[in-house]
Amino acid sequence: MEESPLTGIQARIRRRDYRFTLHAAxxxxxxxxxxxEVEEAVLSSVAEVIESYPGGRRKPSCLVFGLTGGRRPLHVxxxxxxxxxxxxxxxxxxxxxxxxxxxx
Numbered sequence: 001m002e003e004s005p006l007t008g009i010q011a012r013i014r015r016r017d018y019r020f021t022l023h024a025a026x027x028x029x030x031x032x033x034x035x036x037e038v039e040e041a042v043l044s045s046v047a048e049v050i051e052s053y054p055g056g057r058r059k060p061s062c063l064v065f066g067l068t069g070g071r072r073p074l075h076v077x078x079x080x081x082x083x084x085x086x087x088x089x090x091x092x093x094x095x096x097x098x099x100x101x102x103x104x
Contacts, residue, residue, distance in 0.1 A: 005049055005078075006064060006082045009084050013042055014043065019086070021088075023087065028089055030100075036068075037074060037093055041089075042064050044066040044082070049062045049064055061077055061078060063075055072091065073092055074089055
């Protein structure tokens with residue numbers, strides 16, 4: 001049975017075997033999102049892949065929804081395993097997302 005992208009991403013994050021793109025780092029600074037918050041969101045009990053991008057510009061990627069320890073909702077776009085990288089992270093806007101999981 002093939003491992004789900006989220007399971008592989010979470011395993012890499014737990015081992016700290018992943019990286020951030022320059023784009024992700026810049027956007028996280030602009031949006032006041034910490035590395036810890038990204039890790040918390042992706043590892044949260046409610047984390048789920050809400051969109052998949054099999055033909056991504058770099059490599060296949062997916063959009064993960066999760067909550068930080070402070071219950072802040074985040075979307076984290078990740079390159080799928082085996083080479084996990086965070087492409088971007090942001091707080092979803094309520095006017096654009098239903099329940100932070102489905103585009104309106």
